[in-house]
Each structure stands twice: as C-alpha cells, then as structure tokens.
Amino acid sequence: MATQTKPILHGYFRSSCSWRVRIGKSCVEYDQLPVNLIKDGGQQLTEEYKALNPMQQVPTVEIDGITLSQSLAVIQYIDETRPGPRLLPADPKARAQVRMISDLIASGIQPLQNLYVIQKIGAEKMQWSQHFIDRGFQALEPILKQTAGKYCVGDEISMADICLVPQVYNAERFKVDVGKYPTIKQLNEALLEIEAFQVSHPSRQPDTPDDLRA
Amino acid sequence: MATQTKPILHGYFRSSCSWRVRIGKSCVEYDQLPVNLIKDGGQQLTEEYKALNPMQQVPTVEIDGITLSQSLAVIQYIDETRPGPRLLPADPKARAQVRMISDLIASGIQPLQNLYVIQKIGAEKMQWSQHFIDRGFQALEPILKQTAGKYCVGDEISMADICLVPQVYNAERFKVDVGKYPTIKQLNEALLEIEAFQVSHPSRQPDTPDDLRA
Structure with a gap:
C-alpha cells in the first residue's frame, strides 16, 4: 500500500x-x-x-x-x-488560534527572509531581515501572552510550536535579540527540551556541515 | 448566543x-x-x-x-x-492540494506585496512586485494545470480559489501580464462569474472610493 x-x-x-x-x-x-x-x-x-x-x-x-x-x-x-496526538486541537477556537499564529509566522515573517528574497535585497539583507523579524515578534509576543499555556496555545504541542522554534532559530541567525520577547523566549526554551525538536534540529541532519554539527 | x-x-x-x-x-x-x-x-x-x-x-x-x-x-x-458547502474538500489529498495552492499564494506571493513591505522598497516597488508575482505565477501555473477541473482543485470551489482571484487582481494592479498564464487566467475568469466573488469585489465595498466603484 x-x-x-x-x-x-x-x-x-x-x-x-x-x-x-x-x-x-x-x-x-x-x-x-x-x-x-x-x-x-x-x-x-x-x-x-x-x-x-x-x-x-x-x-x-x-x-x-x-x-x-x-x-x-x-x-x-x-x-x-x-x-x-493531533497537531491541530479539536476545539475550533483553539484550532483557529493555532492557525493564526502559524500563519503570522509562515506568511507574516518567514517569507521576508526567504533565500530568493534576501538575495534580491543584497548587501542590506541583515538589517532587512532583522527589521521584519522584530516587526513580527512585536506582534507575536502579545498574542502568545494571551494564548500560551505550557506551549503556544494551551498545554499541548501544536503546529504553532512547530512554526515558532525554527523562526526563533532564524532570528538568532540574523542576530535579533530574542530576549526582548520574554514569552517567545520562554516558549522556545521549553520546546527545545522536547525530543522531536531536538532530533530535527539543523545541527543534527544528514546534510549538516561538520562545523555546524552538534 | x-x-x-x-x-x-x-x-x-x-x-x-x-x-x-x-x-x-x-x-x-x-x-x-x-x-x-x-x-x-x-x-x-x-x-x-x-x-x-x-x-x-x-x-x-x-x-x-x-x-x-x-x-x-x-x-x-x-x-x-x-x-x-465546505471550502476544504473532504478527501485528505485534495485538501492538501487546496492548502498547498493557498499557501503558495498566501506565503509565497502576497506577503511580498504587503503595504509595509513595498513602503520599505520605495521607488522600485512596481518592479519588485512584478518580479515576485511573476515568479509565483510561473510556479502556480503548472501546479494548477495538474489540479484544476472547473476550479483550482477539481470542480468544487475551495479556499484555493478564494486565494487565487484576489492575487490576480493584485497582479493586474501591478501590471503583470496575466495572459502569460493561461490556466490562471481561465480559472480567474470562471470564478469571477460567481456571485460570491462579484459581491465581495473591491469595486463594490462600503469603503470603495467613487472613482473605483463598479
């Protein structure tokens, strides 16, 4: 099959x-x-x-x-x-919040750091990326303050968490001070304790270069 | 309630x-x-x-x-x-295709013409927007050729159609030649025959300025 x-x-x-x-x-x-x-x-x-x-x-x-x-x-x-366990909660309102947070990241932040975009930006790519990540995190922080429990929406891992952690990793690559966003920082730290987030980390993949390998 | x-x-x-x-x-x-x-x-x-x-x-x-x-x-x-009628089909594969097309537009094309982005681009905003809409439509055209029936995915209206029509409207505003993309053009024309797409059109809203009103 x-x-x-x-x-x-x-x-x-x-x-x-x-x-x-x-x-x-x-x-x-x-x-x-x-x-x-x-x-x-x-x-x-x-x-x-x-x-x-x-x-x-x-x-x-x-x-x-x-x-x-x-x-x-x-x-x-x-x-x-x-x-x-489902990555989209059964409750329609919680599910909508998971999608809202996921799309805020996937449509509102990440696309502006896509390789083909920053290649077009050229020399300014670091400031450009910082600007849009900061803009997005300033919006995400108060939303997460309302929706978060142990994780982004309540106490269960969801698609929103799956979007958050790689976006924080990107923010760090572009030297954004994530400490300015205490809810984001804390959620990211809690999530990085979980095995699914650890084994999938960029530092542990088959194509990770040796100097970036954990 | x-x-x-x-x-x-x-x-x-x-x-x-x-x-x-x-x-x-x-x-x-x-x-x-x-x-x-x-x-x-x-x-x-x-x-x-x-x-x-x-x-x-x-x-x-x-x-x-x-x-x-x-x-x-x-x-x-x-x-x-x-x-x-559901805007996400019941079949999981068709549903995934609807989401893929929706996200290709909502994450891959539209964010690069967002007002706060093109304001940062400044004088080059027309060429910038054309470039990324053309890039996206070049990818969307072969995908839609495979998935489309009467509409974007098969013969039922879906979320993908809801994403397509406003993106084509944006493309026309930025003077992209939509005729280069025959499947996109034909789907857009078919969808604009439908009442839900007509009454919601930018030219017919409470805040539409008189000179843009249909």
Whole structure:
C-alpha cells in the first residue's frame, strides 16, 4: 500500500520550513534527500527539482503517491492521515488560534527572509531581515501572552510550536535579540527540551556541515 | 448566543487578504468596519487598532467572542463552524492540494506585496512586485494545470480559489501580464462569474472610493 512506503523529504538542514516538517509527527520517518540551497549555485534551481517543486524551494515531500510543497500543507496532511496526538486541537477556537499564529509566522515573517528574497535585497539583507523579524515578534509576543499555556496555545504541542522554534532559530541567525520577547523566549526554551525538536534540529541532519554539527 | 451575533470584519476594500475573507462562505454576513490603510498615515497604525491586531494589518475578524487575524485562519474557522458547502474538500489529498495552492499564494506571493513591505522598497516597488508575482505565477501555473477541473482543485470551489482571484487582481494592479498564464487566467475568469466573488469585489465595498466603484 502506498501509505506504507516511507515518504521522501527533499529539504535543507538550515531551512526553517524544512525543519517544520521534520518536527512534524514523531511517528513519521522520512527518507531525507538533501537539496543544498547554496552549492552549485543552488540545487533547487535544477530543471529536475523544478519539476518536483515549481517554486524551487524546500521542502518538498513525496507521500502516498502525491507531491506536496508548502510546509503547513504537508504538516496538516500528515496530521490528518497518521496516528498520534493531533497537531491541530479539536476545539475550533483553539484550532483557529493555532492557525493564526502559524500563519503570522509562515506568511507574516518567514517569507521576508526567504533565500530568493534576501538575495534580491543584497548587501542590506541583515538589517532587512532583522527589521521584519522584530516587526513580527512585536506582534507575536502579545498574542502568545494571551494564548500560551505550557506551549503556544494551551498545554499541548501544536503546529504553532512547530512554526515558532525554527523562526526563533532564524532570528538568532540574523542576530535579533530574542530576549526582548520574554514569552517567545520562554516558549522556545521549553520546546527545545522536547525530543522531536531536538532530533530535527539543523545541527543534527544528514546534510549538516561538520562545523555546524552538534 | 455569541455565534448568532454578526461577526465584525475590519478590512479595506482593496486589500487582497480582506477580499479573501469577504468571499468566504456566502451564508456569513459581516458588519464591515473599514480601516483605511492610506488615510491619516494609515488607520491600521492607531493604538486602538493595534490592540485588536498587533500586526497592524487587515483583515481582523471579531467572531464568537474571539478576535482572529490571518485570513486563512479566519476562512477555515468559518468553514468549520458554519453550514454550507465546505471550502476544504473532504478527501485528505485534495485538501492538501487546496492548502498547498493557498499557501503558495498566501506565503509565497502576497506577503511580498504587503503595504509595509513595498513602503520599505520605495521607488522600485512596481518592479519588485512584478518580479515576485511573476515568479509565483510561473510556479502556480503548472501546479494548477495538474489540479484544476472547473476550479483550482477539481470542480468544487475551495479556499484555493478564494486565494487565487484576489492575487490576480493584485497582479493586474501591478501590471503583470496575466495572459502569460493561461490556466490562471481561465480559472480567474470562471470564478469571477460567481456571485460570491462579484459581491465581495473591491469595486463594490462600503469603503470603495467613487472613482473605483463598479
């Protein structure tokens, strides 16, 4: 049966959207096929990869006979078709809050640090990225203050947590002072204690360069 | 009962994300409270509005006692809590494709034309927006060629259609030649025949200026 084949994850160790998918549900194991976004001018730009993902981005997941891109679409598909604790809560209002926080990050913050965007920005890319991450975190902080329990929405791990941790990692790469956002900082620290967030970390992937390996 | 109060939609006639929510489910009527993104330096920047939506964007929806931002979170909440034909298909694979197309637009294209982004780009904003819309449409066209029936995914209206039409409207505002993308063009034309897309059009809102009114 198609659903019993291991899904293939085309990703990159440091891509925050690839990391989201790797956190996903702990019951799902992938065959990881690294796509090096830097080497050879960017392996995502080959015609072969473009046929798989016309946006020429990572991640792409081949699963159950279909090819999916867009990390949140992948995460929700896996959440709906695999067993295990749900990453979208059963209560419609809590579910809406999970999606609101996920999209605030996935549409409101991350796209502005995408490789093809900051390549176009050029020399200003550090200030540009800091500006938009700070802008987003200033909005996210008061929202999380209202919705958070142990994790982003209440006390259960959700898709919002899966979006938060890789975004904080990106913020640190771009030298944003995350200490200005105490709720974000605390949630990130709590989440990084969890195994699913640890084993999926950019410092521990098959394509992690030796000097960045934990 | 809270669910019987009319939800309040804080939006702007020309915002593509506000338009997405207005298309939504035809059974839902909103009290529309316009937020003029240009007038008075931007009414979304007031402290009062910031308390409602810390990202200082439109749309914001007050519904069932909660305040939601992020258009796709709003659309899915309403889809899950109101009667009528579902905007997310029942089949998990079709649902994943709807989300993939929606997110390709909502995370991969639209954020780069957000007002606060193009204000930072300044004089180059027209070329910048064209570049990223063309980049996105070049990816969307082959995907839609595979998924589309009468509409973006098969023959039923979905969230993907709700994302497509406002993005094509944006493309036309930024003078992108949509004729280069025959599948996108044809789907857009078919969708604009439908009443829900017509009554929600930017040219027919309470805050539409007289010279842009249809």
